[in-house]
Amino acid sequence: MSDIVSITLGYELAAAGEPQLRNPFFEVLGAVRQEGSIAGAARRLGWSYRHLWGYLKEQETRHGRSLILWDKGRAARLSAFAEKLLWAETRIRARLAPQIENLAAEIGRELTVAFDDAAPIATCVASHDLALPRLRALCEAADGVLFDLRFAGSLEALAALRAQRCLFAGIHLPCSRPELARRGSALHRAFAPRLRLGREKLIQVGRRTQGLMVPTGNPRRVHSIGQLRRLRFVNRAVGTGTRALLDELLRAGGVEPGSVPGYDRIESTHLAVAAAVASGQADVGFGIQAAAVEMGVDFVPLVVEDYFLVCDRATLDGPAARSVISVLASAAWREAVSTLPGYDAHDAGRVRSLRRTLPWYASDPA
Structure with a gap:
């Protein structure tokens, strides 16, 4: 096989759910790693032992390298090459998650309109x-x-x-820690000029926890922002709410961004940050707890933040907003969010004013 790898992508029409970029080869490697044996992986995948054994031998021949260490008397385990492949694919999927979601949304929107040009559409661009x-x-x-x-x-x-270009904008702010979003803070400077007081409203989606992602067992004993000066860090991009929150936490902790190794190393999603930590490419990252749990790394909670949908107040009278608010206020939404670590549906569906909600307005006259 050539060292240059090419791929072909496809998609299927499916019921509502989370779009996934899937590949059977990597699902097999993941099952072997997870279960620690060929027999366990076969059960996990719903394959026979013989079929899985044959598939792995076929793939080893195809790639010209060992994928499984077949030592006698020991459980089968992934070779170093297979581990490297699996982590590369994990990081790619985590990094491309927003693009996959965006592509699926665009295809779904166009096909939905083709099936029913009267279908109600609630457009949302979100963090x-x-x-x-x-x-x-x-x-x-x-x-x-x-x-x-x-x-x-x-x-x-x-x-x-x-x-x-949209009806709703998804943003997140640490309203439970008003000192982080006071007047003059990084969050105030980033968000205040882009929000229109008196014209826009906030719809509460829920709350989520942000913090430090560290390898399993937290071997470097990381517990605070101040320790980032001596660790390999992975960051989020400028223009993201998470980056603005981190900058304010660094300021509050007396840490200069330039003193953090890796401050300029960027990943595009919370999952990609967690994958970088899980694969050993970074000692620590900053992001949401649910992403850390999904990637199997440990988490040090720092901030509980509110997630909002921002919309024009006139949008609230339309069918799209009524539907979204109804779902957010439902038991089904509370149940859906309850399975995501670090999330809760606190006040979900509640419509809030900018002035009464955002910390930098706290000292303003009503």
Whole structure:
């Protein structure tokens, strides 16, 4: 096999759910790693032992390298090459999660309109989040509303709302820690100029926990922002709410960004940050707890933040907003969010004013 790898992508029409980029070869390697034996992996995959053994031998011949260490008297385990392949694929999927979601949303929107040009569509550009795909599925199941979700940075989402390219913009702010979003903070400087007081409203989606992602067992004993000066770090991009929150935490902790090794190393999603830590490419990252758990790394909680959908107040009178708010206030949404570590549906569906909610307005006269 050539060292240059080419791929072909395809898609299927399916019921509402989270789009996935899947490959049977990597699912097999993942099952062997997870189960620690060929027999266990076969059970996990629903294959016979003989079929899985033959498949692995066939793939070893195809790739010209060993995938499994077949030592007599020991359980089969992945070779170093197979581990390297599996981690590379894990990082790629984590990094491309928003693009996959965006592509699936665009295809779904166009095909939905082809089936029914009267179908109600709620367009949303949002900061990357693991709960919003579940909101999309519930909206479609409950009211037949297409929650047309595209992931981008928080500031790009607000720019899309201002340009009327969407009805909702998904952002997140640490309202439970008002000192982090006071006037003059990194969060205030980033968000305040892009929000229109008196014209826009906030719809509460829920809350989620952000913190430090560290390898299993936390071998470096990381517990605070101040320790980042001596660790290999992986960051989020400028323009994301998570990056603005981190910058404010660094300022509050007296840590200069330039003193953090890897501060300029960027990953595009929470999952990609967690994958970098899980694969040993970084000692620590900053992101949401649910992503850390999904990638099997440990988590040090630092901030509980609120996630909102921002919309024009006139949008609240339309069918799209009524459907979204109804779903957010439902028991089904509370149940969906409850299975994501670090999330809760606190006040979900509640409509809030900017002035009464955002910390930098706290000292303003009512």
